[in-house]
Structures are given as structure tokens and as C-alpha cells.
Amino acid sequence: MKKIVFSLFLFTATLSYSQAVIPFVDFNRWFRTVEDGTFKFIEMQEIKGYKAGDNVVAYLDIRGNLRVYDGKERQDISNMNLEYQISDNMVGWNIGTTLGMWRGGKTKTLSFFGGQYIVKDDIIVFMDTRYNSMLVHWNGIEYPLQTSTTDLSLTNSGKIGENIMAFADNGGLYKIFYKGNITEVGVWNGDINFKSGTDIVAFNDPTTRTFAVFDKGNFVDVEDQWVKNYKAGRGFVVYEDVGGNLMVYRNGQKSQLSSFPGKWDVVDDIVVYEDNGFTYCDVNGTRVQAANFKLTEYKIKNATLVYRNMIGGVSAVIDGQVIELTNLQNAEFEIYGNSVLVKLPNNAFLIYQKGKILRV
Numbered sequence: 001m002k003k004i005v006f007s008l009f010l011f012t013a014t015l016s017y018s019q020a021v022i023p024f025v026d027f028n029r030w031f032r033t034v035e036d037g038t039f040k041f042i043e044m045q046e047i048k049g050y051k052a053g054d055n056v057v058a059y060l061d062i063r064g065n066l067r068v069y070d071g072k073e074r075q076d077i078s079n080m081n082l083e084y085q086i087s088d089n090m091v092g093w094n095i096g097t098t099l100g101m102w103r104g105g106k107t108k109t110l111s112f113f114g115g116q117y118i119v120k121d122d123i124i125v126f127m128d129t130r131y132n133s134m135l136v137h138w139n140g141i142e143y144p145l146q147t148s149t150t151d152l153s154l155t156n157s158g159k160i161g162e163n164i165m166a167f168a169d170n171g172g173l174y175k176i177f178y179k180g181n182i183t184e185v186g187v188w189n190g191d192i193n194f195k196s197g198t199d200i201v202a203f204n205d206p207t208t209r210t211f212a213v214f215d216k217g218n219f220v221d222v223e224d225q226w227v228k229n230y231k232a233g234r235g236f237v238v239y240e241d242v243g244g245n246l247m248v249y250r251n252g253q254k255s256q257l258s259s260f261p262g263k264w265d266v267v268d269d270i271v272v273y274e275d276n277g278f279t280y281c282d283v284n285g286t287r288v289q290a291a292n293f294k295l296t297e298y299k300i301k302n303a304t305l306v307y308r309n310m311i312g313g314v315s316a317v318i319d320g321q322v323i324e325l326t327n328l329q330n331a332e333f334e335i336y337g338n339s340v341l342v343k344l345p346n347n348a349f350l351i352y353q354k355g356k357i358l359r360v
Contacts, residue, residue, distance in 0.1 A: 024349050027348070031050070034358060037356065039360055054089075058102075066081075075105065077100075090119055099117055110142065124137040132152060172188060174187070202232045220252070227240060233271070240261065250284075262275070270304065278291065296308060299334070318352070
């Protein structure tokens, strides 16, 4: 198979994302990863399952023990089969009522009375059943958010982002937690549909009837009226205004992406949207035509788009280029950092990393 690259745009600055692991189980059932173009073994015995982010993979080994590997060393977490969650940077787990976490090679007990919890890239939101309270862990510190005499429930909704979250206290006072600070939004007797990204929050403000964002610690009215749909990424917000235009708010400025948008999506630094039957993606204001058709299956993360192409194979948009990875149908794909992992139907793998395709 030949690799076909269509150069569309050169980004003024290529975005680079840390990526310590690209895990996969090969046809021998060995658990492996790719590091700087070299294949390495994590386990040479069959594992029971794994979950991975950009910088860490957690897995249950052949005995059911929970282990963590971050591209440097393998670390034992527990000698029992348990449920766990993972993000790009952290792992969380419950052993009975004890809630623990891992980050950067170190473990920590968050609570001996742990309940529900949610693991994001830089925060862990969790319940402490001893005081019936909700807390958030950020940068090594636990911050109390809410304590109640009634039952509390934790839901993984759009209010909780990777490094930021919106919540309401017992009195209906809405607040935003960001980098150790809690900022009040206002009191409202009802739900506010917050959409939190990596570091920015968007919402239709019920008190001013404006569309607002919380950006770098400040509230900004982006539109004078409520908008239809909206979603937050890393430092920007995409929304449909009252005229049906697809707009982006970034660095204090508004700009239009499309006048006739179809389906669209936002994750991290990338926007993917349909326009007149074509599919485009936008990264930091640079627009690339990904396909001359509407995508039916795709994944986006960081600044990368991977999708099922017209003939059923796999293509991607990476660093402003449309790259055909394989024409084989029914291949599976994942994104780790700037790299793409493709599992072929014959249980072989190909990895696109730093402009090269590796095969195993």
C-alpha cells in the first residue's frame, strides 16, 4: 500500500502534544507500545484489559492486578481486580471505600470514604461519603465544593471539563472552579446548561439573556442573545448564532466558520464541521478540507482528525495534511498525542508517528 499525502496548508506553528504511550495487543497477545519509533513490550503475558490516555496506560495483568505504565516504568497499583478510570494524565480507582489516584509516577489516597468519582486530564471530582460532600483534586490539593444534608449525586456531564468545571451549591448559587479558584456566576432557580472545555466555559446566561463565556478568569458576553448550540474546546468556543451561522470565539475575537453548517463537533484544539456536503476541520484558525463528503465515522482529539474514508479505509488530518493511512475496510483507529494507531482486520497494526508509518 502506498501512502498518499495531499498538502493543503502549512500551519504557521505545528502543534505538538506529549504522548508517552501508544498501547496495543498484537497477534501474539503481547501487550506492546511504541516509543520514538521503537516497539517495546509492556507485558509478554496476556492481559485482561486496558485503558489508555496520551501519557499513561492502566491495565489488568494476567492475574487481574491493576498496573500502570507511563512510558518510563511499570508500577503495581493493586493485587485485585477493580474498576478504574483514566485520562491523559491521571488514573483513579476505588478499593472498597478507599479512593486512590496516580499521576506522574506517584500515588495518593484521596479519601477513605470515597464514593462516585470522575477523572479528567487535570482534575478529579469525587464524593466523600463521610461528610456527604463533593470535592475536586487539582495540582495535588483537594478543594471542597459542596456539602449537603441530602443525597448528592455526581454526573459526568458537560459541566465538567478537563481542567475546569461549573457546579451549583445547595442554595442554587452557580460557581466555576478553575486552577484552585472558585468564581461565582449567580443564583438561578433552575438548571444552566454549562459547556466546559479544557480551560473555558460557555453558557446562555439566564439573568442577562446573553451568550457568555468564562475565559481566563473573566466573564465575557459574546452575543447579545441566547444561541442555539455551543461547545467549548481549548481556549475557544464554537456556537450557532441566531442566524444559523457557525461561529468561533477565540482570543477575544469572533469569526465565522460557515453560513450553512451541517453537523459539527469540538474536542481540544480542533473543530470538525460540514459545509455544503464537504467536511472541514479548523485548528487555531487554519481551515483544511478533510473530505468531499460527510463523515459517518470519525474520532478527534488534540489537533487530529481520523475518519472512515469513502472506500471504507482510514484517513486522517494531521498537521494540515490529509493522509491516507489504509484502504483496508473495517480497520479500527485511535489517537494518542499527535500519533494515530490503526488496527487492521488481520490483527496487524500500523502507527502514524512524526510523519512516518510503522508496521507490526
